Amino acid sequence: MRRNQHKNLMNGLSAFLCFGLLFLADIASAQKATWIWYPGDYEVWLSNKMQARRTERGSFLPPFWKLDSHYALIEFHKDFELASPEKVEIYADGQYNVKLDGKAISGYPHSLDIPAGKHRISLKVFNQGNVPAIYVKGPHLVSDNTWETTFEDKEWIDQSGKTSDISATKYFPAGSWNLNDPKTPPSAFSLPTKEQSAVSKDKKEHSIFVDFGKETFGFVKLIGLKGKGKLSLHYGESKEEAMSLEHGELMDPMDVNQDSKTDYIMPGSRAFRYVNIVYDDNVSLDDVSMLYEYSPVEQRGSFKCNDEEINKIWDVAAYTMHLNTREFFIDGIKRDRWVWSGDAYQSYLMNYYLYFDSPTVTRTIYALRGKDPVTSHINTIMDYTFYWFLSVYDYYQYTGDKAFIKQAYPRMQSMMDFCLARRDKDGLMEGLPGDWVFIDWADGLSKKGEVSFEQMLLCRSLETMGLCANIMNDKAAAVKYNAAGAALKKKIFAYYWNPQKQALVHSRVNGKQTDNVTRYSNMFGIFFNYFSDTQKQEVKKSVLLNDKIQKITTPYMHFYELEALCAMGEQDYVRKQIKDYWGGMLKLGATTFWEEYDPFKKGAEHYAMYGREFGKSLCHAWGASPIYLLGKYYLGVKPTAPGYKQYSITPNLGGLQWMEGSIPTPDGDIKVYASTKQLKIEGAAGTGLLRFRSQTNPMCSQAKPVSKGNGWYELSIEKGKKYTIDYQELK
Template identity: 65%
Template structure:
């Protein structure tokens, strides 16, 4: 017994000394493969419903290598997805070894894997030699790029650092990944209508099926949809012949609140439950305040966003269940104030980018290509992840080259054959000619390219894109700014004024102070300008107003708009909401009675607005190396919350008379207004202008400020 105990302890110690290995692959390939699998699960009334843009695939042949120096021999175990061979210092091992011994000294290990159906991947476990991001990979493109960015030796090979996720068990293949599930019971069943209490997503489970007959399941985000034989978007037609009572979990996941079950024949079912499918992400971000309705709006927004956070950030759980770049861009921003989950952002960015050659805009939409660039920029600002920027920059270049090659004679972006100019779902919105909105996004994309080129060490590119951005910005104001209307006009074809370019130019900080103030009144607060009815663009409209310190106005808008959905019984926020509609008309869209998505990621924007513009926390240097906290109650009596950062959470409690802030890493500045002279025993408050003050915030500190909020 004693010997067995010693042996167990030795085995435990041996295992404990092993470094953590993980499955690795060519960066971006697993993300593309997984997104293809996920996006092609959509059905519409039982019919396969694929995406309508070009889908890329992974490289089927991959070479992994690692240079090692060992002081003593080491045994290494090899796992792979695909057919593989192993070489040591260029010499192949015989057969397909699962365990090899590496002698002491300096060596190069190569593992070459072929897999057409799944992504070639390896898991290497030794004592010191493990598979991780330090391994280099190539798909044998026969091009080598040195650290200066210059191509040389065309016969050599371009190696990149391997990609990975959190697949740390050699027995669980990356291709077998599924999201976790947990049982969930219905809250009510009456006359065949099963109500799960709120919008949800997962696999319906039929419990205690016995007999012979047919079952039809009609799914509905609303009761009206579930009760409609012809209108329900998701339907299952099932046939059973069970002599003994059995349970059956349906193989396809669905979005629903209600399920209506219609049976035919001699068949009995005890009850219907489900397996709720979810992304296992943390929620370090939080918000609470003195307004109960706003708290409910935040909670529903959080639940909406969580449902649409899956393997990737998708648009909606019923329709479309796809990865759209415009939707994803807003999800990234909400993520930074709730989950701060870098992995889902990176997977989504890689999946959207796809492979070369670039033959169309992302999702076929011009503005969605630009949002992709903006997403890279914001990711860097919130995380400070320079390694990713260096990795993704070579994929940014061909996409930007594609855009530059589609400019008109004046250097402006205009829709061409095959392009979808989306902007927003809005009646009568002109898409003709070069639009100011597209030039604005294009300009920001060029600025992003300059930033990323600089990080990647490509100074000529950085200067090239900087000059292109400056030139386009000058054209933007020369062509589209109208002094008489004190706003940017919509296009070169007509001088109509819309909200889109004007509100983006505010938080992009493209306007001077005088222009900002003018646009606030001529556009944003002007009821004669066409109103926005989608949460998608209300996101940006309200952000622009918050950026101009209109939090009191925005708070009322949030309560009216998102509160309006709650008053109609919404348990998640919708793709579109028009308060002038009534009854079942709220559920119609795209010419279909129940075509509207009632759980849409872009409906969750209060998460972002409340974190960035009410709690007031935002980075001013990449990765929150420096940041600003500028709380704005906006008419609330108190609010509190946490904002996640790479170095921990920043927490705040703010009332009309006291603020308490606990910092994480980085150096911050607290900016606030007070009608009386504020005090703080742990820091020195400086007055910057009338009734405005600043306090320097050090890492890992707590500050209590006594003040009187300015109304």
């Protein structure tokens, strides 16, 4: 229909100009041909491939949960209309057929001539090993996510050859990413690499010890390799690890058999700063470099302030995050290289303040969920299932991407069915056989009975289901989920709140409240906004700032602890904590942030974990949380309606003299500069609301005082406009 309009419009120039944008938009759309697949399938497939790359001392170490697979057979189709005939190119990854208006074309056509008019094109692709995918490109007809897909078309025919009209097949819009090269099917995708040199080398008779200057990731390149004999590479995140031929986590043994000098790139990517290469008498090696492998995400977020230590922390956090942002958000680059839901959940949040790269988020969400039937919690961990629900809630809030919710909703439902079926007689969830109740790595942490933290996460998960059910217009389900959430919230306070302790206790065992208070449910209660203002103040005192409550030693839970404090305006305190904790790692020479950090440990003790000398990951995504904290609670930007349609900017210097930075949104970056005397703001699409406290009337007539006496002012921020406000910071 639109095409016909154009034809007519071309008759008059004024009309053409008037519709010029529409015309350009159509040409542009024709350039957007991309590989498409059944939604979620490529994500599951690619995560299998990635997660099967883990080795431990040369031994293959895959995940211990179910790996799902893509559907081996997929139908793709699109209904469209052409004003004039066109030829389309066709590519498919797999064995395929092509039908135009229900009629099959013989063989495996690479192009198709389509007459003008209304048509349906459909392709059916079988691929057992790789994801069935197609790429179609014509002047107007292109493969993109307007195509529909199914794994069962149910197109049976009756005796006369007539196709069934009651097949009731459910179609989903096709999945895609940015794989736009017809010659490179999705199965051939790999992350880019670039060569990097070592900063120092120590060459001995039978070894080379190489230092790349900082934590890195990729493929070691052996330059001028020659001879016949054994060679082994011992990788180290620390010097000690690379030196330890016996106990380093990563090593690659190889047999060299090379008459003349050659450059050899190791087949497996590894994490390391140091590489210790040891070889036999009859082997020689000239030099070593590496191919750095990275995700080409764009760093849109930024942060600078007057405190150079905090700037360094932000930079190292950003680098830590970048190393762990691969095909998916992974936990750590040395060891697991798996997709873990609790770890990924934090990466998503950091991502919203660093890259705002939605495909890596949705890809990771798909990969974690896998396929039905649900046979286990995500990663086998109860809390990780709940973080998965929460991640969908946050994703929608930050991006406003309803299309993804529509794709994911059926998988959310079956995942929630699994959870609800595992509740006990009191409607609470406790660890059943096969459930890992993780919470945190903390000595002696009890996982027994009904842990309050898990109920808290389940409650938020039910609220997420209510939200998504409403998006889906599934009103009955929304009512059901919201009611279940509300009932559970009541129970949480009835069963776990201890007025004497002014805190939620850790658990119930055999139906009885325990005495134990831990930080976990209490800190989540704050930023989930489950506590009353009074309770928040009580909890802050009795738990968060109470040294008698078991301390947190992982950056993982520090993330939430500091978020809770920031949510209560404790930015000044948190700034000091950040300098202490993350600054502490920097002082120990960290070039990326760690899986766990205990300031009371000494020297190489820091590298041990899981009973292994070098078991700890020194580049762990959950170590990068300052990115999130500084963006959300210092620059103070967050969406208040899905997709930043509305957002708030509430800068809080927390004791800094000045700070500035960018916060990415779906449409443009928000820029914030704040000192104790001046604010400079530039908005993105949507409507922002700047809130700040000033001792004096700010020098900006649009800024209105919020209410009498407390010094708060508000200012509405529009896209593309710059605002400068002189004020006097009021703490």
